[in-house]
Amino acid sequence: MKKNLLVAQSGGPSAAINATLAGIIREGSHSPEIGRVLGGCNGVHGILEEHIIDLTAQAPKEEQLFLLERTPAMALGSCRVKLPPIEKDKAVYQRLLEIFQKYNIGYFLYIGGNDSMDTAAKLSAYFSAIGEDIRVIGVPKTIDNDLEATDHTPGFGTAAKYIACSMAEIARDCAVYPIPSVTIVEIMGRNAGWLTAAAALPHHLGITAPHLLYLPEQPFSPESFLQELQSMQIGHSSVVVAVSEGIRLENGAYLSEQDFAGGVDAFGHGHLSGAGKVLENLVAERLGGKVRSVELNILQRCSAHLLSQTDLQESRAIGASGVQAALQGKTGEFMVFQRVSNHPYRVEIQSVPVSQVANREKRFPTQWLLPDHQGLTRQGTEYLLPLIEGEAQIPYLNGMPHHFRFNFSQPAIL
Amino acid sequence: MKKNLLVAQSGGPSAAINATLAGIIREGSHSPEIGRVLGGCNGVHGILEEHIIDLTAQAPKEEQLFLLERTPAMALGSCRVKLPPIEKDKAVYQRLLEIFQKYNIGYFLYIGGNDSMDTAAKLSAYFSAIGEDIRVIGVPKTIDNDLEATDHTPGFGTAAKYIACSMAEIARDCAVYPIPSVTIVEIMGRNAGWLTAAAALPHHLGITAPHLLYLPEQPFSPESFLQELQSMQIGHSSVVVAVSEGIRLENGAYLSEQDFAGGVDAFGHGHLSGAGKVLENLVAERLGGKVRSVELNILQRCSAHLLSQTDLQESRAIGASGVQAALQGKTGEFMVFQRVSNHPYRVEIQSVPVSQVANREKRFPTQWLLPDHQGLTRQGTEYLLPLIEGEAQIPYLNGMPHHFRFNFSQPAIL
Numbered sequence: 016m017k018k019n020l021l022v023a024q025s026g027g028p029s030a031a032i033n034a035t036l037a038g039i040i041r042e043g044s045h046s047p048e049i050g051r052v053l054g055g056c057n058g059v060h061g062i063l064e065e066h067i068i069d070l071t072a073q074a075p076k077e078e079q080l081f082l083l084e085r086t087p088a089m090a091l092g093s094c095r096v097k098l099p100p101i102e103k104d105k106a107v108y109q110r111l112l113e114i115f116q117k118y119n120i121g122y123f124l125y126i127g128g129n130d131s132m133d134t135a136a137k138l139s140a141y142f143s144a145i146g147e148d149i150r151v152i153g154v155p156k157t158i159d160n161d162l163e164a165t166d167h168t169p170g171f172g173t174a175a176k177y178i179a180c181s182m183a184e185i186a187r188d189c190a191v192y193p194i195p196s197v198t199i200v201e202i203m204g205r206n207a208g209w210l211t212a213a214a215a216l217p218h219h220l221g222i223t224a225p226h227l228l229y230l231p232e233q234p235f236s237p238e239s240f241l242q243e244l245q246s247m248q249i250g251h252s253s254v255v256v257a258v259s260e261g262i263r264l265e266n267g268a269y270l271s272e273q274d275f276a277g278g279v280d281a282f283g284h285g286h287l288s289g290a291g292k293v294l295e296n297l298v299a300e301r302l303g304g305k306v307r308s309v310e311l312n313i314l315q316r317c318s319a320h321l322l323s324q325t326d327l328q329e330s331r332a333i334g335a336s337g338v339q340a341a342l343q344g345k346t347g348e349f350m351v352f353q354r355v356s357n358h359p360y361r362v363e364i365q366s367v368p369v370s371q372v373a374n375r376e377k378r379f380p381t382q383w384l385l386p387d388h389q390g391l392t393r394q395g396t397e398y399l400l401p402l403i404e405g406e407a408q409i410p411y412l413n414g415m416p417h418h419f420r421f422n423f424s425q426p427a428i429l
Numbered sequence: 430m431k432k433n434l435l436v437a438q439s440g441g442p443s444a445a446i447n448a449t450l451a452g453i454i455r456e457g458s459h460s461p462e463i464g465r466v467l468g469g470c471n472g473v474h475g476i477l478e479e480h481i482i483d484l485t486a487q488a489p490k491e492e493q494l495f496l497l498e499r500t501p502a503m504a505l506g507s508c509r510v511k512l513p514p515i516e517k518d519k520a521v522y523q524r525l526l527e528i529f530q531k532y533n534i535g536y537f538l539y540i541g542g543n544d545s546m547d548t549a550a551k552l553s554a555y556f557s558a559i560g561e562d563i564r565v566i567g568v569p570k571t572i573d574n575d576l577e578a579t580d581h582t583p584g585f586g587t588a589a590k591y592i593a594c595s596m597a598e599i600a601r602d603c604a605v606y607p608i609p610s611v612t613i614v615e616i617m618g619r620n621a622g623w624l625t626a627a628a629a630l631p632h633h634l635g636i637t638a639p640h641l642l643y644l645p646e647q648p649f650s651p652e653s654f655l656q657e658l659q660s661m662q663i664g665h666s667s668v669v670v671a672v673s674e675g676i677r678l679e680n681g682a683y684l685s686e687q688d689f690a691g692g693v694d695a696f697g698h699g700h701l702s703g704a705g706k707v708l709e710n711l712v713a714e715r716l717g718g719k720v721r722s723v724e725l726n727i728l729q730r731c732s733a734h735l736l737s738q739t740d741l742q743e744s745r746a747i748g749a750s751g752v753q754a755a756l757q758g759k760t761g762e763f764m765v766f767q768r769v770s771n772h773p774y775r776v777e778i779q780s781v782p783v784s785q786v787a788n789r790e791k792r793f794p795t796q797w798l799l800p801d802h803q804g805l806t807r808q809g810t811e812y813l814l815p816l817i818e819g820e821a822q823i824p825y826l827n828g829m830p831h832h833f834r835f836n837f838s839q840p841a842i843l
Contacts, residue, residue, distance in 0.1 A: 028602045057607045087598050093605040179829050180734055184501050187832060188442045188731040191507040193471045219827055309726045317602040320594055320735065323828065403828035413633055414737065414817035415593050418601060 017048060018121020020338065022070070023055030023062060025134070026095065026127035028088035029158045029170030030177075030319040031330040033419075035126050036091065037074075037084035038334025039154075043122075044071050048342055053118060053427050058094035058127070059134055063107070065114055069427040074419070082419035084331060085409055087319035090421055097130045098137045108141045115149055118429065122150050122341040126334070128157040129372060132349050136369040139347035150341040153349030153369055154334055158316045160209035161376035164367050165351035169333055170316075172326030172402035175213035177318045178202055179403055181311060182257065183217045186224035190253040196305040197244065197298055198255045200225065201291030203315050205261040208232050208379040210315065213399055214257035215390040224255035227388045231261035232378050235270055240294070241301055243388055262290050270294070320416050324405025329362065336364040360401035431462060432535020434752065436484070437469035437476060439541035439548070440509065442502035443572045443584030444591075444733040445744040447833075449540050450505065451498035452748025453568075454484050457536075462756055467532060467841050472541070473548055474508035477521070479528055483841040488833070496833035498745060499823055501733035504835055511544045512551045522555045529563055532843065536564050536755040540748070542571040543786060546763050550783035553761030564755040567763030567783055568748055572730045574623035575790035578781050579765035583747055584730075586740030586816035589627035591732045592616055593817055595725060596671065597631045600638035604667040610719040611658065611712055612669045614639065615705030617729050619675040622646050622793040624729065627813055628671035629804040638669035641802045645675035646792050649684055654708070655715055657802055676704050684708070734830050738819025743776065750778040774815035 020043045024032055036054075043052035054070045055062035074080055083090055101108055115123070125135045135153035142149045155162050158174035182200065189198045202211045208230025215228050226247045229235055247254045262270045271290045288296070291308035298306045329352065337350045348366040355361040383395030391399070410417040434457045438446055450468075457466035468484045469476035488494055497504055515522055529537070539549045549567035556563045569576050572588035596614065603612045616625045622644025629642050640661045643649055661668045676684045685704045702710070705722035712720045743766065751764045762780040769775040797809030805813070824831040 028605055057605075060607060086601065088601040089605045092607065094607065176828055181728055183829050183832065184731045184733060185727060187500065187502040188727055191442055191471075191503045193474060193506065193508065216827075217829060220829055220831075310724065312723050312726065313599060313602055314595055314728075317598045319598060400827055405828065406823075406825055409820075411820055413630075413814055414590055414819065415597050415631060415634060417634075418597065 017050035019050045019053055019119050020122040020124065020341070021053045021055055021067070021115070021118065021120045022124040022126065023058050024089040024091045024126045025058035025093050025131045026156065028093065028316050029156050030087040030173040030317055030322055031170045031326045032088070032126060032156045033086050033090045034084035034327050034330035035154055035156060035169055035334035037080045038331035039124055039338055040070050040074060041080060042335040042338040046338065046342060049122070050119065051427070053120070054091045054421065056423050057092035058096060059098065060094035060096045061092065062114060063110060066423070067118060067427045068421060068423065068425060070421070073421050073425065079419055082410060082417055084327065085319055085322060085407060085416070086418040087317040090419065092423070095130065098134045101137065101141060108138070111138065112147065118427065120149060122338070124152050124154055124337050124341065126154045126156050128155070129162070129374065132369050132372040135349060136347060139369070143346065150344065150346040152337045152341045152345065152366070154337045155349060155351070158210065159204060159207055159376070161207040162372065163375070163377045164371040166354040166362065167352055167402055169326065169330040171209065172323040172329070173318070173321065174210055174315050175399060176323040176403035177315055177321050178210055178213045178311065179216040180321060182214045182225060183220070183222060185309060186217065186222055186255055189255055193252070194305060195248060196253050198253070199291045199294045199306070199308040200255065200257050201260055201289050201308060201310045202257060203311065204231060204259040206231055207376045208259050211257055211259040212379050212391060212395060213403070216396065216399060216403065218390050219396055219400065223251065225257035226251055226254045227256045228384070228390055229256070229258040229262050229388055230379055230384065231259045231263060232381050234265045235262040236265065237297060241297070244298065245302065256294070258290050258294065260290050320409050322407035322409065323403050324407050325402055327407045333364050340366045357397050357401065431464035433464045433467050433533050434536040434538065434755070435467045435469055435481070435529070435532065435534045436505070436538040436540065437472050438503040438505045439472035439507050439539065439545045440570065441542065442507065442730050443570050444501040444587040444731055444736055445584045445740045446502070446540060446570050447500050447504045448498035448741050448744035449568055449570065449583055449748035451494045452745035453538055453752055454488060455494060456749040456752035458485050460752065460756060463536070464533065465841070467534070468505045468835065470837050471506035472508035472510065473512065474510045475506065476528060477524060480837070481532060481841045482835060482837065482839060484835070487835050487839065493833055496824060496831055498741065499733055499736060499821060499830070500832040501731040504833065506837070509544065512548045515551065515555060522552070525552065526561065532841065534563060536752070538566050538568055538751050538755065540568045540570050542569070543576070543788065546783050546786040549763060550761060553783070557760065564758065564760040566751045566755045566759065566780070568751040569763060569765070572624065573618060573621055573790070575621040576786065577789070577791045578785040580768040580776065581766055581816055583740065583744040585623065586737040586743070587732070587735065588624055588729050589813060590737040590817035591729055591735050592624055592627045592725065593630040594735060596628045596639060597636060599723060600631065600636055600669055603669055607666070608719060609662060610667050612667070613705045613708045613720070613722040614669065614671050615674055615703050615722060615724045616671060617725065618645060618673040620645055621790045622673050625671055625673040626793050626805060626809060627817070630810065630813060630817065632804050633810055633814065637665065639671035640665055640668045641670045642798070642804055643670070643672040643676050643802055644793055644798065645673045645677060646795050648679045649676040650679065651711060655711070658712065659716065670708070672704050672708065674704050734823050736821035736823065737817050738821050739816055741821045747778050754780045771811050771815065
């Protein structure tokens with residue numbers, strides 16, 4: 016008897032996570048070995064509450080999958096729940112087993128970041144230990160690109176494209192007046208500078224902005240920053256600075272927790288500003304002149320209208336490969352990209368044991384940074400460019416993107 | 430002998446302002462009555478410094494104009510300079526006359542907001558007074574849509590489209606977790622709510638967000654806001670609130686200048702937050718729970734990759750019409766849109782005396798707002814929808830938008 020496939024999503028949103036889901040639904044629906052493709056709503060949290068819907072029934076047509084893969088943020092909802100170690104709570108695992116058996120699940124695909132891979136590891140270990148042939152495969156997703164063991168992560172390419180495009184547009188906006196100005200653009204990336212590095216890609220088109228680039232991988236010195244800024248101001252009227260939200264001082268403290276004015280509010284709370292705002296205040300205080308900060312905000316992770324075609328295709332393919340891995344009998348593995356070449360750009364998808372997902376972030380290689388915060392080396396640029404290449408065709412309705420929604424109120428019928 | 434046409438831009442950036450410029454260059458270059466199409470760099474400020482370039486020479490091909498009209502922010506640079514009244518400084522006017530005569534200018538088109546129209550008015554009055562046949566036409570531009578005498582302004586449609594699209598994407602992002610949350614989205618619009626109104630357009634697609642809408646045209650009550658929010662939270666786990674940066678308390682003070690904690694920094698400066706941040710702090714303090722604010726930032730005015738096809742076509746056409754008006758002998762006029770119908774959507778372009786540009790902003794009609802901050806009436810929606818309709822085809826290079834640049838260092842040769 017055919018087993019069903021269960022898929023769920025977890026962790027923080029990305030613009031391409033539903034492309035992975037669509038890839039899984041297509042592959043699963045076409046496989047003669049798989050019964051239904053079911054979806055768990057709100058990740059493992061929802062599965063534990065038996066919140067399961069029938070994806071083959073709700074999205075049987077290609078037109079729906081076309082919309083789905085261009086819809087940002089988890090179409091199946093998400094959660095930020097990590098399974099406890101089995102020694103601490105065996106009941107959770109037994110409950111999951113019950114539910115999987117009730118829904119005749121033979122394959123479970125979990126799409127998400129580090130916590131999702133951790134869940135996949137624990138669950139697959141449990142099923143193997145009790146001799147249950149339920150195959151668990153992790154499919155990565157993160158805009159931060161900080162997952163070890165993979166060349167890059169699904170979702171990163173679109174976030175990087177959004178940042179590079181925004182930087183090109185902001186550079187035009189900032190340069191219109193004939194008076195000197197400083198614009199500080201704050202980009203996501205608490206501990207790793209992959210996203211901020213993407214801000215330097217406009218250099219490849221001959222655009223001078225951003226003129227300075229600060230990643231969390233390098234200790235930040237406010238005094239050096241002011242000097243570097245003043246040097247730049249000699250040659251450029253409008254200076255644009257790209258900084259990670261996670262830049263840190265020499266002593267390891269996040270810049271975003273500093274307030275050079277040392278002010279506190281009536282409750283004694285220090286004033287927490289983002290790194291961009293702290294730098295704006297610093298420049299205003301020490302150098303004067305026109306200065307502003309721009310925070311790129313959550314649109315960095317949900318701007319599906321700017322989906323990178325590369326990211327879309329790869330996210331779709333890695334989902335499909337996850338299904339194939341499960342059908343081949345693999346379990347406790349997660350899917351990764353291996354870059355074969357840059358010219359032409361080619362990747363292969365493989366699976367590796369989930370144990371290879373470390374609990375540490377993969378940092379941006381500082382050897383890919385030019386000295387004096389000037390931007391990226393050719394190697395850094397060549398790594399990033401293919402990931403932002405191509406513009407996905409986006410369907411619009413009345414001028415707004417046409418998204419797809421599952422009906423969470425329609426449970427799967429057994 | 431053929432006279433030359435001079436065009437310049439001023440005021441704040443928009444995404445479609447170069448479409449107007451391209452329309453002027455095309456119309457001017459094709460007209461048998463016009464010699465060269467010249468551009469003043471950095472508005473009237475640059476013209477006074479004789480910073481003039483030859484646009485017909487620098488952008489003779491359609492492929493260049495195609496790129497130009499999809500490039501955000503003034504390709505000719507901008508300024509925020511208003512001409513003084515002639516009684517105060519006649520020399521400035523005489524200097525401009527000298528320069529116009531030197532460059533054989535018969536037609537001057539000035540693209541911009543209120544200050545630009547004011548400049549056009551003063552300059553045309555001066556030329557008329559001294560019997561000089563130099564025709565001055567103002568061509569409007571503003572993302573705020575607050576210019577009287579015109580149905581809407583060039584640049585507004587794209588900003589509105591950006592806001593509506595962003596709201597649809599943010600709504601997906603905020604709704605992924607199974608825990609209650611409040612997301613406050615702050616939108617540009619210091620005194621008029623046109624841009625914020627556009628945030629409600631996703632309702633037309635059946636999207637529930639934003640659940641609450643606050644415009645500057647209505648006095649803001651923090652207590653009522655908290656009650657309205659709590660009511661919404663009963664029916665919706667993820668509540669999205671759209672607010673103008675310019676919402677004001679009953680006493681007229683901007684909310685963005687309030688700090689309910691009453692804190693000051695070490696220099697005695699009150700902590701100025703945007704309206705979104707003030708509301709985020711208020712909700713955290715009074716209701717608790719997960720709350721965040723998102724500021725839509727300057728991308729609202731320079732996101733040319735999301736150009737509304739309607740805005741692009743109209744911005745182009747209004748530039749061309751400005752040239753035609755000048756050729757017809759008009760002066761001291763500015764170009765406006767008159768909406769003929771909604772179904773189908775049709776506008777006509779006309780010219781009106783610049784004196785009709787009041788020094789006040791056109792407010793969003795409160796009768797187009799549903800009660801209790803629930804969104805727009807059908808009339809409000811029907812007004813806005815056509816302006817965001819259609820997606821301009823955008824050229825990309827290596828994954829980033831392909832922009833056009835003039836060479837400011839190459840002056841016009843007389």
